[in-house]
Amino acid sequence: MSDSAFYRVEKDLLGERQVPADVYYGVQTLRALENFNISGIPISHFPDLVTALAMVKQACARANRDLGKLESAQAEAISKACEEIIAGALxxxxxxDMIQGGAGTSTNMNSNEVIANRALELLGYQRGEYEQLHPNVHVNMSQSTNDVYPTALRLAMVFGLRQLERATVALQQALAEKGREFNGVLKMGRTQLQDAVPMSLGQEFNAFATTIGEEVSRLQEMASLLMEINLGGTAIGTGLNTEADYRELAVAHLREISGTPVTPAADLVEATSDMGGFVLLSGMLKRTAVKLSKICNDLRLLSSGPHCGLNEINLPQKQPGSSIMPGKVNPVIPEAVNQVAFTVIGNDTAIAMAAEAGQLQLNVMEPLIGYKLLESIRYLGAAMESLRRDCVVGITANEAVCRGYLERSVGLVTALNPYLGYGKTSAIAQRALQTGRSVAELVIEEQLMTPEELERLLRPESMLGPILREAKALA
Structure with missing residues (x-):
């Protein structure tokens, strides 16, 4: 059997190469596979990016058809191939590889070649018969990597942020539900890991819910920021090789295809070189990661023990925790989420360095920026869903443990400050710590208050704040 059964010959600027006959990509993709075997993460690892690329190519084909630059049959075949990819094919x-030199050219050409070869099949030709429909001449008409790639990245990130927003809302609601469930569980609050003043476990979980809930509107703001695209700017933003109406047509088609209200940037030269929106998004994701990690730190600490730690809450038991210690169960879900947070924080540093490394009219480090942002979005969404599903909804409270810590704590003495003064209460607290006796016992012994006054002031329920105190009074 001849080699032609296994390969087809394609030609580019650097010469001829044998491309496997059964693939849809072409010679430039083949060279990229040889040159960039780096991360092991192909662009197909991010389906939203593949979908966004196909949407951009479809929009551009329709715009070129409208302007009479692309024959109707060619435009229809390209559009149909893009529709198949958007539906999940190919x-x-x-x-x-997501990490590549050339500012994303390999990704753009991978898209051009796959779409061209599938469109050729739809037209009744063989893959590689580029004289009928060419990856550069027809699929990439009126385009450059430098406007296609960042536009597709932005669109893919918008898709990812929608999923992340849903995961964030679901986690916030789960934490708020725990806040309501634990509203009546009294405990001692802590600062600097030392006893502070009383609170409820519900207040602690409500604070978790609030801090996560704050991220929802921020994520929406970031998605809005990404709606401004540089499609139509071609190589450096000047719009070279495009018709006067092309930009508006292409953006309008992309808006319809994607269901996303994208708009053309006011200054395409600036939009082609500036990475500021990506930097801002990365900083926002880092903020979310920091908050999420802090919550997981607290969950691990509150559940520590069970007999030699705080043991105020129980996390769901997900798997045996040791190959040598029988009975040990670890907080594996918060631990995994912590590691996601560390990754996102590290990604932010890489993104900042890549954005700063841009020169003149283009930032060639955009593949790294896109890779790490898409990774951060995906990881955070998966981590939040795991934390909600596999941890938060199954948390239970050890109410007796919480109450025991509270009643033994000298932190109760803070409520006496307005009546006895800071000096006297400090002395009482010190004696209580030294002797192991209770605050109430020492105050009565020194005849600073009557037992009735103390009972009223030192009731933990009275120190939870006006809202909870009023609620308990009405109960």
């Missing part, structure tokens, strides 16, 4: 053909 994603495995998008195989170049």
């Amino acid at each position: 994603h495995g053909e998008f195989c170049v």
Whole structure:
């Protein structure tokens, strides 16, 4: 059997190469596979990016058809191939590494070649018969990597942020539900890991819910920021090789195809080189990661023990925790989420460095920026869903443990400050710590208050704040 059964010959600027006959990608993708075997993460690892690339290519084909630059049959075949990719077909053909030189050219050409070869089949031709429909001439008409790639990245990030927003809302609601469930569980609050003043476990979980809930509107703001695209700017933002009406047509088609209200940037030269929106998004994701990690730190600490730690809450038991210590169960879900947070924080540093490394009219480090942002969005969404599903909804409270810590704590003495003064209460607290006797016992012994006055002031329920105190009074 001849080699032609296994390979087809394609040609580019650097010469001819044999491309496997059964693939849809072409010679430039083949070279990229050889040159950039780095991360092991192909662009198909992010389906939203593949979908966004196909949407951009479809929008551009329709705009060129409208302007009479692309024959109707060619435009229809390209559009149909893009529709198949948007529906999930051929994603495995998008195989170049996410980390690549060339500012994303390999990704753009991977898309052009796959779409061209599938469009050729739809027209009744063989893959590689580019004289009928060419990856550069027809699929990439009126385009450059430098406007296609960042536009697709932005669109993919918008898709990812929608999922992340849903995961954030679901986690916030789960934490708020625990806040309501634990509203009547009294405990001692802590600062600097030392006893502070009383609170309820519900207040602690409500604070978790509030801090996560704050991220929802921020994520929406970030998605809005990404709606401004540089499609139509071609190489450096000047719009070279495009018709006068092309930009508006292409953006309008992309808006319709994607269901996303994208708008053309006011200054395409600036939009082609500036990475400020990506930097801001990365900083926002880092903020979310920091908050999420802090909550997981607290969950691990509050559940520590069970007999030699705080043991105020129980996390769901997910798997045996040791190959040598029988009975040990670890807080594996918060631990995994912590590691996601560390990754996102590290990604932010990489993104900042890549954005700063841009020169003149283009930032060639955009593949790293896109890779790490898409990774951060995906990881955070998966981590939040895991934390909600596999941990938060199953948390239970050890109410007796919480109450025991509270009643033994000298932190109760804070409530006496307005009546006895800071000096006297400090002395009482010190004696209580030294002797192991209770605050109430020492105050009565020194005849500073009557037992009735103390009972009223030192009731933990009276120190939870006006809202909870009023609620308990009405109960």
